[in-house]
Amino acid sequence: MTDQTDRIFAGFDPIRYEGPDSDNPLAYRFYDPEREVLGVKMKDQLRLAVCYWHSFAWAGHDIFGAGTFNRPWQPTQPATEALAENKLINAFDFLERLGVPYFCFHDVDAMAAASTADEHRRHLAAIVERMEERMAATGVKLLWGTANLFSHPRYAAGAATSPSPEVFAWAAFQVREMLEATHRLGGANYVLWGGREGYDTILNTDLPREMDQLGRFLSMVVEHKHKIGFGGPILVEPKPHEPAKHQYDRDVATVYGFLRRYGLEKEVKVNIEANHATLAGNSFEHEIATATAYGIFGSIDINRGDPQNGWDTDQFPNDIPGLTLALLYILKGGGIGQGGFNFDAKVRRQSVDPVDLFHGHIGGIDVLAKALLNAEAIIGDGRLDRFVGDRYAGWSEDFGKRASQSSLAELADHVVESGIDPRPQSGRQEYLENLVNRFAG
Known part of the structure; x- marks a missing residue:
């Protein structure tokens, strides 16, 4: 069992709404969960979620240096069952105090490390059982689950798009286990992020074969969803590159064309990440509006990149004017629906204290809440909609x-x-x- 000294968030009070005049860095200034925005409570307009991978599984490392975070569950080490449980208890301590209704996770974020398929099944089942207990005790729900099909060396050349049918089969195994775990936990959605579904050089790539493999894999996932009775949508997360040079799901429009080709446009939606949108050379609001126009809007991974860097920095959002437009087009498109805003964001490598994780999430949540209120005001004013209506x-x-x-x-x-x-x-x-x-x- 995890002892109280190992619970690094246990000493923090719950984060409360204190209003715009508050100077308390551990309080919400704009996020008032019960406040109604366009007739819907703010907590239901945003459906906030914390991601397990950056918040609890990342060690603070980068490509130039080792991990900087000293966590009792030792994220720099392969997870034992005891360390996985320690991480779980700390994660739910954080979720409870932050006051968000949802979380998201990959299979390997939460479970003990496994070297065989049998170990993978047992370790995932063990941590899912413990998650069920913590979810029942806290009321926190699962926004979506996903399988990590990119970190293990076997996925160096892709998962569904791998030249090896054995790798394709391993990916199918992982997705089946995680889709069924998501169903068991009452997850609202299931996400597929094809981090390596692409190529580093076209010289060694049979592109038509890889596209067909990816289409077949996605069809298999949809078939299994219906077989087990999972009611949530399957979501694909667009990204143009990194780690692959070119990824087949580069942006929303590309994903829609892919779905149409394989007859999946009625079955699969998109999970749009802000940082991925800008990496593709698009604005966040463009990707949202495009997904709504095509009828494939699903959910949001909320973060930002750094305009001086050409990669996915996954920083917490801080651009209220920019997010005002994003929230405006979400509201105009009918709202977040069964999706939510998942903080696919990580504190900086030098932000080594537990309190830094609160600061990052509190700031991001308040930015979203203020942007939501701004969008409500623009809709209520009506001049923007009237101008567009008159123009056409x-x-x-x-x-x-x-x-x-x-x-x-x-x-x-x-x-x-x-x-x-x-x-x-x-x-x-x-x-x-x-x-x-x-x-x-």
């Missing part, structure tokens, strides 16, 4: 309705016969940016 109003008029159903020749003849001579109209970009900035402070 011609399509609701007689000629617009005819144009949308005419042939190319009919439209061309109309231009010749009517003598129409369209002129540019201002898009009022500067006005609209000024308008949004009035609310996004």
Whole structure:
């Protein structure tokens, strides 16, 4: 059993809402869980989650240096069953005090290390049983589960896209076990992140074969979901590169095209990460709006990158104006639904104290809450929606309705016969940016 001295978060009081005037760094200034935003409680508009991997499984290492975090569950060492339980108890201590309703995890984040398939099954089942107990005791729920198909050396050339059918089979084994564990824990969604589903050089890659393998693998996951009665959506998480040079799920539009090709667009949605969106050269709000337009919006991994770095830095969000737009398009698209905002973010390598983990999450949660309130105000004001509606109003008029159903020749003849001579109209970009900035402070 974990002794009280090993529980590094046990001495912290629960984090409470104290309002915008609070100076307490361990209090929420904007996140008021019970406050209604557009008729829905803030906690239900955001559905906040803490990720197990960065918060509890990362040791504070990077490619140039060893881990800096001194945690009693020893994340620098292969996890024994005792260390896995120690990590679990500490994780739920943190979740309870932070006051978030959800968490997310990969299989290997939480379980004891395994060297065989049989060990993997037993160790995962053991920690899932303990998770069930902690979830029942605390009321914390699982937003989604996923299998780590990228860290082990066997996945160096990919998992579903591996040139080895044995690796493909191992990946299927891991996903089956974790999908069934997610179902057992009442998870709301299941995520597939294809970190190595791509290539480092096209010279050794049979690209059509790999695409077909990935399509078949995803179809197998959907088939098994229905077989076991898992009711949540399967989510794919787009990312353009890193660790692979090129990944097949580079952004939302690419994923949608892939899903259409393999007949999965009605079965699979996307889990959009802010940092992945910017790595792909897109804005976060663009990815959200695109997913909503295609009907595949699922959930959010919330973080940010550093514009001076070309990789996935996974920092806590701090851009209120930028996230105001993201929340605006989520609300306009119908809300977060069965998804949520998972903090796929890690404290910096020098942030070695337990309190730093609270500071990172509290700040990120307050940024999201303030952005949500800003988005509510923009929607309530109505001017942005009215402007966009007016800009496209011609399509609701007689000629617009005819144009949308005419042939190319009919439209061309109309231009010749009517003598129409369209002129540019201002898009009022500067006005609209000024308008949004009035609310996004």
